[in-house]
Amino acid sequence: MKSRCVLFLLLLIQQVRTDLQYDNCIYWTSSKGFSLPEFSERRVLNDVTVFYYDSSLRSKTPCPDWINTTAGREEWSSIHFWTDHNRHTVTLAFKSASQQFNLTGSLSDQNIYQASGCCSLYPDGTYKAFLTSAFNGKDFTSFDINTKTFVAAVPQAVLYKNLRERDSTTIEELSAFYKKPCLERLNILKQAPGILIRKVPEVRIFQQQKADSITVTCHVTGFYPRVVQVVWLGPDLQPVDEGVTDVLPNEDGTYQTRKSVIVPEEDVGEHTYSCVVLHSSVPDNITRVWGGEKAGGMAVWISLVCISLLAAGIGLVVWWCCRTRAKAYKYIYKRPEGSAPS
Numbered sequence: 001m002k003s004r005c006v007l008f009l010l011l012l013i014q015q016v017r018t019d020l021q022y023d024n025c026i027y028w029t030s031s032k033g034f035s036l037p038e039f040s041e042r043r044v045l046n047d048v049t050v051f052y053y054d055s056s057l058r059s060k061t062p063c064p065d066w067i068n069t070t071a072g073r074e075e076w077s078s079i080h081f082w083t084d085h086n087r088h089t090v091t092l093a094f095k096s097a098s099q100q101f102n103l104t105g106s107l108s109d110q111n112i113y114q115a116s117g118c119c120s121l122y123p124d125g126t127y128k129a130f131l132t133s134a135f136n137g138k139d140f141t142s143f144d145i146n147t148k149t150f151v152a153a154v155p156q157a158v159l160y161k162n163l164r165e166r167d168s169t170t171i172e173e174l175s176a177f178y179k180k181p182c183l184e185r186l187n188i189l190k191q192a193p194g195i196l197i198r199k200v201p202e203v204r205i206f207q208q209q210k211a212d213s214i215t216v217t218c219h220v221t222g223f224y225p226r227v228v229q230v231v232w233l234g235p236d237l238q239p240v241d242e243g244v245t246d247v248l249p250n251e252d253g254t255y256q257t258r259k260s261v262i263v264p265e266e267d268v269g270e271h272t273y274s275c276v277v278l279h280s281s282v283p284d285n286i287t288r289v290w291g292g293e294k295a296g297g298m299a300v301w302i303s304l305v306c307i308s309l310l311a312a313g314i315g316l317v318v319w320w321c322c323r324t325r326a327k328a329y330k331y332i333y334k335r336p337e338g339s340a341p342s
């Protein structure tokens with residue numbers, strides 16, 4: 001019981017902790033037949049563009065004020081250096097893909113190569129990184145950071161994979177970058193104006209008894225950014241709002257939404273139902289289960305007992321303090337009149 005109480009308190013503390021999360025992403029394109037520059041690179045931190053360059057621009061943006069420190073200037077010139085390198089590899093990928101798809105006769109008049117590399121830090125400390133590419137909207141390659149190899153998603157990508165893997169120095173650097181510096185750079189880049197912090201949703205389930213059914217609502221609040229997906233999983237569920245989910249703003253800039261389903265009376269206690277929330281602030285999903293009545297009741301009881309014990313403990317301390325103080329007062333006031341305390 002004691003350990004359960006400790007666990008409960010720990011959970012409480014965990015929920016109070018501020019939740020931060022960062023995404024550091026780079027997007028590249030190379031295309032022909034669209035009215036787009038031949039090459040572009042965009043660096044985005046939590047949906048805010050911190051660097052942009054494309055081949056139609058005469059020069060790259062000079063170091064902006066917010067990054068004008070010694071470390072910042074180094075970072076900026078490193079970005080400039082890598083942009084030149086990336087322009088080379090992205091153009092190479094585009095040419096290689098165009099040539100290979102032409103060989104198989106599946107090259108169109110409008111062609112686009114898109115690549116992206118991201119590293120993300122989640123509130124629970126999870127770190128994820130990936131580097132992938134697509135040609136005309138279909139998977140082309142991905143980079144395996146641990147084995148330091150490119151994975152060709154289609155036969156037409158094998159040529160490019162081999163070209164890249166021949167340059168072992170850059171492959172090493174690439175793997176090393178997505179393992180650590182990608183994240184360290186966040187400390188400099190997150191000073192850019194307008195960077196918004198992702199907030200993890202709080203998910204609660206409540207129920208409402210109707211004549212022959214129960215309406216169960218999954219309430220999701222306190223999340224940022226706005227995009228969210230809430231799904232109910234389980235047998236015999238009927239949606240209440242015809243699947244429409246309204247996302248409403250909270251006063252603190254976060255958002256909230258809810259999704260209700262109807263569970264027929266005869267299914268209550270027979271099955272378990274899950275509310276699954278997908279949001280960019282969490283690596284997988286947040287799942288809350290409803291329907292395990294006994295388990296739920298137990299948890300509530302344990303919490304109540306914990307709170308009672310805690311309250312009793314505080315009460316005891318308060319009582320003890322008051323009693324000691326009252327004794328002290330009694331002692332002072334019982335002194336004989338006229339004698340001053342020394």
Ligand SMILES: *[C@@H]1O[C@H](CO)[C@@H](O)[C@H](O)[C@H]1NC(C)=O
Pocket residue numbers: 062063064065068
């Ligand atoms: C960076 O700051 C220094 C002074 O600390 C200033 O001389 C320089 O012009 C600044 N550079 C840019 C690009 O703003």
Ligand SMILES: *[C@@H]1O[C@H](CO)[C@@H](O)[C@H](O)[C@H]1NC(C)=O
Pocket residue numbers: 098099102103107
């Ligand atoms: C595709 O291949 C044909 C001949 O095989 C060539 O004439 C044409 O220029 C190629 N197109 C592109 C876009 O490379």
Ligand SMILES: *[C@@H]1O[C@H](CO)[C@@H](O)[C@H](O)[C@H]1NC(C)=O
Pocket residue numbers: 276284285286287
């Ligand atoms: C939610 O995440 C868990 C792992 O944390 C996974 O097993 C499960 O399939 C996910 N569910 C959905 C609906 O994505």
